Amino acid sequence: MTRTQSDPEDPATGTAATPAGTADDARVASGTADHARGASADRGATGHASGTLAGDAAASPVGGLGTGGVRPAEGDGAPPAGGGSVPPAEGGGADMVDAATAGAGAGIAGGGATVVAGTAPEAAGDTVPGGRERAVRRPEAVVLAMARPYLARLIGAGLLAAATELAGLALMATATWLLITAADMPPLPVLTIAIVCVRALAVGRGVLRYTERLAGHDAVLRLLTDVRTRVFGALAARRAPAPDAHSGDALSRLVSDVDAVQDLLIRVVVPAAAAACVAVLALAGTAFIAPAATLPLAAGLLVAGLLLPVVAVVLTRRTADRMAPLRGELAADAIDLTRGAADLAAFGATGDALAAASARAAELARLERRLALTGWAVDGAGVLVSGLASAAVLITALRSGASGAEVGVLAVGTLAAVEATLALVVSARQWAQLRGGLARVAELLAAPSLTDAPADPGARAGTAAAPVGADGAGLELRNVVVRYRAGDTAALDGVDLRIAAGARIAIAGPSGAGKSTLLGVLIGAVTPESGTATLDGVPIAAYPERELPRQVGGLLAEAHVFHAGVRENLLLGRDTADPAEQAAAMRAADLLDWVTEQPDGWDTLVGEGGAKLSGGQRQRLALARALLAAPRHLLLDEPTEGLDPQAADRVLRQALDALPSRTAVLLVTHRLRGLSGFDEVLVLDRGRIIQRGRHDDLITRPGWYADTWLAQEAAERGYLAVTP
Numbered sequence: 001m002t003r004t005q006s007d008p009e010d011p012a013t014g015t016a017a018t019p020a021g022t023a024d025d026a027r028v029a030s031g032t033a034d035h036a037r038g039a040s041a042d043r044g045a046t047g048h049a050s051g052t053l054a055g056d057a058a059a060s061p062v063g064g065l066g067t068g069g070v071r072p073a074e075g076d077g078a079p080p081a082g083g084g085s086v087p088p089a090e091g092g093g094a095d096m097v098d099a100a101t102a103g104a105g106a107g108i109a110g111g112g113a114t115v116v117a118g119t120a121p122e123a124a125g126d127t128v129p130g131g132r133e134r135a136v137r138r139p140e141a142v143v144l145a146m147a148r149p150y151l152a153r154l155i156g157a158g159l160l161a162a163a164t165e166l167a168g169l170a171l172m173a174t175a176t177w178l179l180i181t182a183a184d185m186p187p188l189p190v191l192t193i194a195i196v197c198v199r200a201l202a203v204g205r206g207v208l209r210y211t212e213r214l215a216g217h218d219a220v221l222r223l224l225t226d227v228r229t230r231v232f233g234a235l236a237a238r239r240a241p242a243p244d245a246h247s248g249d250a251l252s253r254l255v256s257d258v259d260a261v262q263d264l265l266i267r268v269v270v271p272a273a274a275a276a277c278v279a280v281l282a283l284a285g286t287a288f289i290a291p292a293a294t295l296p297l298a299a300g301l302l303v304a305g306l307l308l309p310v311v312a313v314v315l316t317r318r319t320a321d322r323m324a325p326l327r328g329e330l331a332a333d334a335i336d337l338t339r340g341a342a343d344l345a346a347f348g349a350t351g352d353a354l355a356a357a358s359a360r361a362a363e364l365a366r367l368e369r370r371l372a373l374t375g376w377a378v379d380g381a382g383v384l385v386s387g388l389a390s391a392a393v394l395i396t397a398l399r400s401g402a403s404g405a406e407v408g409v410l411a412v413g414t415l416a417a418v419e420a421t422l423a424l425v426v427s428a429r430q431w432a433q434l435r436g437g438l439a440r441v442a443e444l445l446a447a448p449s450l451t452d453a454p455a456d457p458g459a460r461a462g463t464a465a466a467p468v469g470a471d472g473a474g475l476e477l478r479n480v481v482v483r484y485r486a487g488d489t490a491a492l493d494g495v496d497l498r499i500a501a502g503a504r505i506a507i508a509g510p511s512g513a514g515k516s517t518l519l520g521v522l523i524g525a526v527t528p529e530s531g532t533a534t535l536d537g538v539p540i541a542a543y544p545e546r547e548l549p550r551q552v553g554g555l556l557a558e559a560h561v562f563h564a565g566v567r568e569n570l571l572l573g574r575d576t577a578d579p580a581e582q583a584a585a586m587r588a589a590d591l592l593d594w595v596t597e598q599p600d601g602w603d604t605l606v607g608e609g610g611a612k613l614s615g616g617q618r619q620r621l622a623l624a625r626a627l628l629a630a631p632r633h634l635l636l637d638e639p640t641e642g643l644d645p646q647a648a649d650r651v652l653r654q655a656l657d658a659l660p661s662r663t664a665v666l667l668v669t670h671r672l673r674g675l676s677g678f679d680e681v682l683v684l685d686r687g688r689i690i691q692r693g694r695h696d697d698l699i700t701r702p703g704w705y706a707d708t709w710l711a712q713e714a715a716e717r718g719y720l721a722v723t724p
């Protein structure tokens with residue numbers, strides 16, 4: 001006979017031998033026919049830290065998760081499916097439309113903050129929580145609107161840039177005049193003045209350029225701080241990942257997109273304004289000296305400042321549009337090749353992945369070469385235009401009877417003016433490359449942000465809001481349907497759930513049943529297609545982003561551990577926690593001994609993504625953080641994942657014991673041990689609640705729960721025999 005662990009998805013009940021003689025053993029071995037009898041013996045099985053079954057039959061139901069740890073629902077406990085006793089939420093359905101973008105803040109408590117860039121289809125034009133309508137605007141306008149507080153500084157920078165260009169133009173003109181007239185031996189004072197002017201302009205141009213850069217960057221860096229704050233606020237508020245977002249693409253985009261704002265002002269707006277000033281003054285000067293020469297100069301300026309920039313945009317745009325996604329894909333490749341190196345090597349896929357990345361890099365290099373070539377062509381055309389314009393001005397001025405010195409000044413001045421105007425070509429090229437990034441930043445800037453949460457949660461919903469944080473109706477889902485994409489099978493299908501103060505509710509079900517999706521709805525990160533999700537009668541989507549994490553949060557799937565010390569990671573849960581509270585949270589998560597044994601103690605660095613911790617330690621650190629945060633409704637998604645069964649039971653029990661009695665807990669778990677003290681257990685399958693009730697009841701009823709319970713118990717004790 002072979003003894004083996006059972007497959008939890010294949011509960012081969014009834015085939016087991018029963019070497020030991022405990023009540024549970026007999027029940028596990030005897031299959032579903034014995035559920036009812038076995039259930040009574042099972043109550044409180046996990047109430048013992050040792051995990052033995054010695055006292056199972058005697059353990060009280062309350063002791064299931066540690067005496068005192070599990071409180072029954074207080075009067076208004078979990079209602080039956082449908083939650084009919086709860087008053088209907090007003091206006092919830094419509095408001096859920098914006099739930100993804102209006103979702104609550106950083107999710108620090110749950111470590112579940114999701115930073116996503118890329119598409120933000122819902123952002124522009126939405127109604128924001130404060131009830132304001134945001135019109136869809138050009139991305140440049142959105143960015144420039146944010147620059148309003150720094151307008152004076154930017155205008156100053158523009159004037160300084162114009163003064164720099166004019167100083168250059170005046171320098172060329174004065175030097176030319178000096179060279180030509182010096183041969184005619186003009187009076188010494190005149191010569192001296194001209195020489196001083198040349199020197200002053202040469203020095204002044206450098207000083208002006210420096211001051212212009214200083215003023216421009218000062219304004220732009222101030223603006224960038226605002227933009228970054230706003231962008232991160234919007235990202236944190238939008239906690240639902242865009243389905244197609246790729247982290248590498250998203251990250252590289254985020255960084256370069258925000259930099260595009262800087263380039264728009266420093267390399268496009270300020271130089272363009274300066275070039276326009278120079279062009280106007282050059283035309284005025286020429287009209288004063290030789291009116292006939294104004295026409296060829298204007299033609300040269302138009303070609304340099306209008307035609308060539310348009311050509312540059314047309315030639316650059318197509319290539320730049322293809323380069324942007326390629327850059328994102330390359331960034332994603334870099335992440336896959338480094339973080340996934342071990343897996344790629346294990347499956348012999350390193351070569352293919354490298355080849356794909358190299359092909360993209362080669363394509364990007366080809367596009368960059370093409371961009372450089374078109375750039376050189378346009379630049380060459382610019383030099384030609386300035387030469388031709390200068391020659392045309394010279395000939396026209398000569399024909400109109402201007403003096404030699406005037407002709408010289410006009411010809412050289414034309415060269416300088418056209419060259420200054422050619423800066424618009426560079427600006428246009430820059431703008432063509434920045435457009436994509438600017439559009440994405442503008443979408444984020446237009447999206448609701450943590451920084452513009454409404455003070456009154458009912459304001460947006462149009463409801464009379466319950467006082468935020470007050471114990472009211474609690475969390476409630478009514479007939480919630482979630483579909484990630486139109487036409488997909490529903491991830492949640494008509495789910496009703498109510499979590500009252502102090503309730504302990506567990507959700508079980510096969511993989512892909514919709515458990516994490518349900519948690520996503522509760523934190524406002526997933527938008528239901530229909531139905532309502534409310535907190536104290538207020539649609540979750542309408543809750544202030546800063547307030548919601550205090551009400552609903554916890555340990556969500558794939559909680560992130562930051563590259564920092566243990567204490568810093570812990571304090572993300574609640575930075576005001578004192579050392580005793582920190583120690584209590586770590587003790588509950590079974591990590592206190594470990595951290596005190598470390599040479600660096602609480603300052604032990606956990607590595608990037610918690611790489612220096614084991615999977616179980618990472619999860620427990622995230623659990624300790626969630627316990628420290630202790631929101632009113634604590635969500636725990638597989639909090640003991642990665643722990644051995646005994647440790648898992650112990651940690652869960654300790655965690656629940658450590659919580660204040662009025663904290664409601666919603667536990668998502670694959671492990672059914674430890675649920676006997678819960679007020680209600682829901683079984684989800686393909687988005688629907690297929691069973692609900694108390695653990696002791698569910699294990700007596702034929703169905704997924706009883707089958708899984710039996711399989712898990714049998715597997716854990718190794719009693720399931722499989723014959724070859």
Ligand SMILES: Nc1ncnc2c1ncn2[C@@H]1O[C@H](COP(=O)(O)OP(=O)(O)OP(=O)(O)O)[C@@H](O)[C@H]1O
Pocket residue numbers: 243484485491509510511512513514515516517518
């Ligand atoms: N971001 C998403 N985009 C599209 N489909 C999704 C997304 N997240 C989940 N789904 C789908 O929704 C369904 C429910 O997924 P969910 O993650 O909620 O299940 P689960 O019960 O938590 O699974 P597990 O126990 O494996 O974590 C699955 O079919 C899954 O493929």
